[in-house]
Amino acid sequence: MNSFGIFLTLAVFYLFSKFYEKRKVFYLNPVLLSIIVISLILKGFKISYDSYMESARFISFLLGPAVVSLAVPLYKQRHIVKTYAKEISVGVVFGGLLAIASAFYIAKWLGANLDVLLSIAPKSITTAIAIGVSEKIGGIPALTAVLVILTGILGNAVGVELLNLARIKDRVARGLAMGITSHGLGTARIILDDELSGAVSGLGMALNGIFTSLVLPYLIELLK
Amino acid sequence: MYKGLAIIFGFLFMGEAIAEIFELSVPGNVIGMMLLTLALLTNIVKLEDVEREAEFFVRNMSVMFIPPGVGIVLYWGLIKSQAIPIFGALIVSFLLTLLLTAKFVELLRGEKK
Numbered sequence: 001m002n003s004f005g006i007f008l009t010l011a012v013f014y015l016f017s018k019f020y021e022k023r024k025v026f027y028l029n030p031v032l033l034s035i036i037v038i039s040l041i042l043k044g045f046k047i048s049y050d051s052y053m054e055s056a057r058f059i060s061f062l063l064g065p066a067v068v069s070l071a072v073p074l075y076k077q078r079h080i081v082k083t084y085a086k087e088i089s090v091g092v093v094f095g096g097l098l099a100i101a102s103a104f105y106i107a108k109w110l111g112a113n114l115d116v117l118l119s120i121a122p123k124s125i126t127t128a129i130a131i132g133v134s135e136k137i138g139g140i141p142a143l144t145a146v147l148v149i150l151t152g153i154l155g156n157a158v159g160v161e162l163l164n165l166a167r168i169k170d171r172v173a174r175g176l177a178m179g180i181t182s183h184g185l186g187t188a189r190i191i192l193d194d195e196l197s198g199a200v201s202g203l204g205m206a207l208n209g210i211f212t213s214l215v216l217p218y219l220i221e222l223l224k
Numbered sequence: 225m226y227k228g229l230a231i232i233f234g235f236l237f238m239g240e241a242i243a244e245i246f247e248l249s250v251p252g253n254v255i256g257m258m259l260l261t262l263a264l265l266t267n268i269v270k271l272e273d274v275e276r277e278a279e280f281f282v283r284n285m286s287v288m289f290i291p292p293g294v295g296i297v298l299y300w301g302l303i304k305s306q307a308i309p310i311f312g313a314l315i316v317s318f319l320l321t322l323l324l325t326a327k328f329v330e331l332l333r334g335e336k337k
Contacts (some may be wrong), residue, residue: 009287009290009291032293033288035289036291038290038294042294049298052294057291059290060288060289062281063289064235064252065232065250066284066285067257068236068253068256068260068278069279069282070257070273070282071278072234072278073256081245090332091267091328091332093273094325098320102316103314106309106317107313108309111304111306116302116309120314120317123314127289129253131292132251132253132254133251142299143302145292145296149293150314151314163326168285168323170329171328171329174326176329177325177326178322181322209254210257210258214254218249
């Protein structure tokens with residue numbers, strides 16, 4: 001039964017994304033729902049994760065070329081990078097470090113163990129890169145994947161409202177903060193608000209992914 | 225199609241090789257992405273040669289998170305016993321990062337005017 005994991009993943013995701021298309025509410029995030037339902041199916045039928053992963057690995061293998069492919073949207077937005085070079089670069093360094101340090105120290109203060117600290121540190125970068133970074137620094141990639149998605153859902157759900165409450169009016173500041181904090185799901189929400197904010201958010205996400213993957217492995221040694 | 229795929233996998237391979245040879249902690253795919261961005265900027269690779277294939281991968285990325293995400297079943301006990309630090313840190317860090325980054329960038333831009 002070599003194709004079981006692939007079939008299950010694609011079928012469940014297909015159903016939930018169809019559902020999401022009809023009712024676009026943040027808590028119906030098709031990736032999160034698919035993870036939950038497939039986990040329950042494995043549990044219910046007493047199927048081990050390993051035997052599911054044996055064939056589903058083929059799907060996640062494609063994350064490698066997908067991350068490389070992020071070069072294309074990045075390249076296409078190069079004029080925005082040039083226009084806002086200063087705010088984007090300083091913002092990514094500030095926000096990227098803040099996201100890592102705040103997650104790490106708050107979790108530590110609340111009594112998290114090392115596995116959890118290493119898994120939560122990359123929570124603000126795009127899932128594809130976060131999984132690789134978590135693996136590199138000795139975290140639990142599965143836990144990181146779920147925490148990243150939850151962070152994205154938070155941004156998608158309440159990010160714009162929070163920025164309004166805090167009276168942040170600057171479109172570049174709003175977009176950049178959203179992309180750096182809540183990656184793709186945050187970007188998907190703020191782009192509905194304002195196109196420039198959305199473009200800056202996408203760039204913030206991509207550059208924060210690169211920045212975090214470059215500094216986190218070294219930074220984590222200091223934080224520990 | 226094969227040209228685009230060969231370029232994407234070629235850069236992935238290069239990124240992985242560099243990460244391994246220099247024993248870098250950066251994931252090979254991120255290095256591959258940076259190299260491909262540079263190659264596009266310097267016209268070594270033409271956008272139209274990789275555009276369709278790259279957009280296919282990027283558009284369909286979310287399904288690829290599911291198998292690693294399902295790995296969460298192996299850590300159910302850990303999450304239950306650490307629920308407060310995990311979710312406390314997640315929410316507070318989210319609030320701090322979003323609001324302080326936005327405020328910081330706004331101040332940065334205000335000064336320029």
